[in-house]
Amino acid sequence: MRPTLKQLEAFAKAVHVPIGYLFLTEPPEEPVPIPDFRTVADQPLRGASPDLLDTVYLCQQRQEWYRDDARQAGAEPLPFVGSLALGADVIRCAASIRAALGLDLEAQRRLPTWTNALRAFIEKADALGVLVMVSGVVGSNNRRPLDPEEFRGFALADPVAPLVFINGADTKAAQMFTLAHELAHLWLGESALSDASAAEAPTQAVERWCNRVAAEMLIPLSVFSAVHDPEADLRGELDRLARRFKVSTLVVLRRMHDAGSLTGDAYWRAYNAEVERLQELPGGSGGDFYLTLGARVSKRFARAVVSSTLEGRSSFTEAFRLLGFKKMNTFKELGNSLGVAF
Numbered sequence: 001m002r003p004t005l006k007q008l009e010a011f012a013k014a015v016h017v018p019i020g021y022l023f024l025t026e027p028p029e030e031p032v033p034i035p036d037f038r039t040v041a042d043q044p045l046r047g048a049s050p051d052l053l054d055t056v057y058l059c060q061q062r063q064e065w066y067r068d069d070a071r072q073a074g075a076e077p078l079p080f081v082g083s084l085a086l087g088a089d090v091i092r093c094a095a096s097i098r099a100a101l102g103l104d105l106e107a108q109r110r111l112p113t114w115t116n117a118l119r120a121f122i123e124k125a126d127a128l129g130v131l132v133m134v135s136g137v138v139g140s141n142n143r144r145p146l147d148p149e150e151f152r153g154f155a156l157a158d159p160v161a162p163l164v165f166i167n168g169a170d171t172k173a174a175q176m177f178t179l180a181h182e183l184a185h186l187w188l189g190e191s192a193l194s195d196a197s198a199a200e201a202p203t204q205a206v207e208r209w210c211n212r213v214a215a216e217m218l219i220p221l222s223v224f225s226a227v228h229d230p231e232a233d234l235r236g237e238l239d240r241l242a243r244r245f246k247v248s249t250l251v252v253l254r255r256m257h258d259a260g261s262l263t264g265d266a267y268w269r270a271y272n273a274e275v276e277r278l279q280e281l282p283g284g285s286g287g288d289f290y291l292t293l294g295a296r297v298s299k300r301f302a303r304a305v306v307s308s309t310l311e312g313r314s315s316f317t318e319a320f321r322l323l324g325f326k327k328m329n330t331f332k333e334l335g336n337s338l339g340v341a342f
Contacts, residue, residue: 032056034191037207038151051138051146056193058139059156059165062301062322066131067161069304069313077159078129082189086209094216097187101128105223108246114172117246121179122295130162130186131298132179136169140296140324145169153178154193155185162186168295171278173248180214187213219245219255230261234270249274293334297323306335 032048033056080100084093101124111117122132138144148170156163164182166175178194185192185206194207202208227244229237238249245252253271256262262270294302305322308314309331320326323334 032193033060034154034156034193036193037202037204038193038195049147049150051144052151054138054144055135055146055165056154059133059154059163062133062297063131063156063158063161063163065322066301066304067158069308070160072313075160078162080128081157081159081162081186084184084187086188086206090209090212090216091220093184093187094213094220097183097213097217101125101183103217105220105245109244111246114176114246118172118176118179121176123299125164125179125183126298126300129300130164130183131301132164132166133296133298133301134166134168134175135296136167140293148174150195151193152195153182155182155191157186157189157191163298171248171281173242173246174250174278176218176247177214177251180217181210184210184213184217215251215254215258218247218251221255221258224255225259228256228259228261230256230259234262238274249278291337293323293325293330294338299338302334303338303340306331306338306340310335310340 030048030053032053036048080097084096101121103121103124108117108120111120122134125132136146138146146167146169148167151167152170152174153164153166156165164179164186166178166182168175170178181194182192185194188206188210190206192206192210194210202211224241224245228241232240238252241252241255242249250271253262253267253274257267297305302323305314305319309316309319316328316331319331323331325331
C-alpha cells in the first residue's frame, strides 16, 4: 500500500529532509558549504547528515547576523584572523595564539576539572572576539543529538565574526583539543569542518599543521618533556598528565609520541585501547539551563542579540529564532544571566 501525502510529510519531518526528496529516484548529495577535511581510513568522507548540515547552516545564519550587527556598531576587523601562514613554525605559532588568548598553563593546571578548564578556555576566546558555540544537539532540539564520530567541530573564518562550533556530545577533555584545533584554522583565516583527533596525523597538510599547533598550544613539548616520566606506569602517567594539563589522555599520548617515549606499534596499541576505554565511560549530566543556552549560542552572540532587541534594533521574533526558544520569560532570564539589564 502506498503512503498517503500526510504520511510522507510526517516521514520527511521525522528524517529532516524536504518532502520533495522522497519523490526522487535517488537521494541528492548535498555538499557541506565549507571545506570538509573529515576522513575515514585516510579517504575523504562523502555526504553529511541532515543534523550536520543544519548545524552548519544555523551557525552561518548566526554569524551573518552578528557580523551585520557588529559592523553597524563600528567594529573593526580582528587582527588575528588570517595572521598565520600554513607551514609556519609550529612552536612560534602556538605561542602566538596562547599569548593572544592570554592562556596561562599554570593557572589552567590549578583548575579543578576539565569542565572548568574548557569554560576558561572558551571565555578567553570569547573575550578576544571569537563566537564559540558548544552543543551536542541541532539548535535546541534535544531529539536531534550530534554524533562526534561524524564531526568534532568546525570553524567559520571571518574578519569581524570568527566562529567556532564544538560538538558538545564529545568529552570535555576532547573538546579542549577541538577548540584549539579550530582556533588554529581561524588564525589561518580558513573555514573548515574537522574530525580532529590528537593522536592521528591527517593526510591533509592543513589538518596536520592545525593538529600540531593545537597540541603545542595545550601542552608545549618543552614543558611536557620536563614533567613526563617515561619509566612510569602508562596508565598512571596518562591520568596524571591529563589532570595536570587538563586535556584528553589522547593528547597526552600524542605528546608522548612526539617526545619519543612511545612510538611505533606500542603507540597505536595504546591509542586504540584508550579510545575503547573512553567510549565506555558514562556521559555527564545536564547543568544549569541558562549556562547551557549561553554555551550553545556563545555568550558573546547571546549578549549581542539581547542588547539589540532591548534597544529596538531587532524584533523579539528574530531574537527567539536566533537563540532557539519561544518564551519571553526565557529571554528575560537569559538577559539577567548574561548581565544585560532588561
